[in-house]
Amino acid sequence: MRKEHILVFFLVFLLVSIQADSKSHWGYEGEAGPKHWGEIKADYHICGSGTHQSPVNIENVALTESLEKLEIVYQKSEKMSMLNNGHTVQCNYPEGSYLQIGSKKYHLLQFHFHTPSEHTLEGESSPMEVHLVHRSKSGELAVIGIFFKVGEHNPFLRKVIPHFPKKIKSTEKKKSLDIRKLLPSNLSYFTYSGSLTTPPCSEGVRWIVLQTPLEASEKQIAKLHKIMGKNARPTQDLKGRVIQGNPPK
Numbered sequence: 001m002r003k004e005h006i007l008v009f010f011l012v013f014l015l016v017s018i019q020a021d022s023k024s025h026w027g028y029e030g031e032a033g034p035k036h037w038g039e040i041k042a043d044y045h046i047c048g049s050g051t052h053q054s055p056v057n058i059e060n061v062a063l064t065e066s067l068e069k070l071e072i073v074y075q076k077s078e079k080m081s082m083l084n085n086g087h088t089v090q091c092n093y094p095e096g097s098y099l100q101i102g103s104k105k106y107h108l109l110q111f112h113f114h115t116p117s118e119h120t121l122e123g124e125s126s127p128m129e130v131h132l133v134h135r136s137k138s139g140e141l142a143v144i145g146i147f148f149k150v151g152e153h154n155p156f157l158r159k160v161i162p163h164f165p166k167k168i169k170s171t172e173k174k175k176s177l178d179i180r181k182l183l184p185s186n187l188s189y190f191t192y193s194g195s196l197t198t199p200p201c202s203e204g205v206r207w208i209v210l211q212t213p214l215e216a217s218e219k220q221i222a223k224l225h226k227i228m229g230k231n232a233r234p235t236q237d238l239k240g241r242v243i244q245g246n247p248p249k
Helices: 003-023 034-040 155-163 218-228
Strands: 070-073 080-084 089-092 098-101 104-114 128-135 141-150 171-174 189-195 203-210 214-216
Touching: 089 218, 098 128, 098 141, 098 203, 104 141, 104 218, 128 218, 141 218, 155 171, 155 218
Parallel strands: 141 203, 141 214
Antiparallel strands: 070 098, 080 089, 080 171, 089 104, 098 104, 104 128, 128 141, 189 203
16 A cells, blocks of 8 residues: 555545544533533443432431441542543542441542532532542442532641642642541531433432532632632432431431
8 A cells, every 4th residue: 555545534534533533522511511411422321311410419318217327438639640531530549548438438549629510509509519539449429519608718628639630631649638628527428329410321329428518719710710610510419319318406
């Protein structure tokens, strides 16, 4: 085969690859937005056809005293990596931290942020929400969601925000971080069965949304929003699901 033919073949192959990749790209606006996730790729079909999708609006909560107590055992990190994946800043946490609910143990994998919040409370969103993603040895997922409200400067965010990679697909290492300071003192929670809030929107995720919000300054939230943009999926229909919660203390 002549060199010019090889070159043409390569350019055509590259163009087709780029077009295929662009068609499978998802985002939060326009034709790549949440309404179309289920159409973008076969693997994402459940985003449009699922019956247990997240996030949801938290209301009409079934209050119960029988909810299992959360045992959260988080270790201080000596080494952590942060990734800007184009949708959020994901902070990958080292092994050793876990969430225990009854007899089930879920190991902390990573945490990331959404601005504004994805879950809403009685129809009202918060300016930001953090998700702490855990997985059991059998592969089951449990995610803790924590709302942020505008208030005092948050000391935990003050340590991590300067290290957040601002460019997409860039990473940065961070040493010595105590994730325990990301938790409120009151661990009362709402819980329901849902899904990942991003493609492929896999279901079977145990959601634990803490009732007590954290505070962050308006400036801190604005800095995170500038890095990530609006990255909140709209709330999904409960389709008969029940949200349980601890009674007010």
